[in-house]
Amino acid sequence: MKRLTPMALILTIAASTAWAKPLLREVSEIDDQIFWGVLAYEISEQCDSIDARSMKAVGDLWSLANKARSLGYSRDEIKTYIRSDEEKARMRKRGEAFLASKGVTYETPETFCTFGHAEIERNSAIGAYLRAK
Incomplete structure (x- = not known):
């Protein structure tokens, strides 16, 4: 087996690191869009006036x-x-924190409706996945 020189080893490691893909959870243009859809689904599950x-x-x-x-x-x-x-589980934790920051709680279910209708009105990333019944 041929041994790599220290410089060759460094270049090999650098090349493999440069080409490594991040985890999909780290690709915000994908992960965030899924997050908004998951939040919208949860809102629709908690609020009878939103689909x-x-x-x-x-x-x-x-x-x-x-x-x-x-x-x-x-x-x-x-x-x-x-x-x-x-x-x-990560999405759920992130979603609960996000909703709590907006005043939405499971203890007060109507907060899901208030928030959801406001998101529909704004046509936000979440609201785009919701519609009022």
Whole structure:
């Protein structure tokens, strides 16, 4: 087996690091969009006067998967990210913190409706996935 010189070893490590992909959770243009959709779904589940725009969410999810593929992620990497219990728990924790920062609590269910209707009105990233019944 051929030994690498110290310089060759450094260049090999640098090259492999430069080409390494970040985890999908670290790709904000994908992770954030999924986060907004997850929040919208939770709002629709907690508020009877709001529905989720499921077809839009599914279409956007396909677009995000295609975006991830164009960034070099395999179908298996994408599936693992989407189905991961760890990622779901992370999203839940992030979502609960975000909603709490907006005054939305499970103890006061009507806060989901108030927040959801305001997001629909603003046509925000969350509101785009919601519609009033």
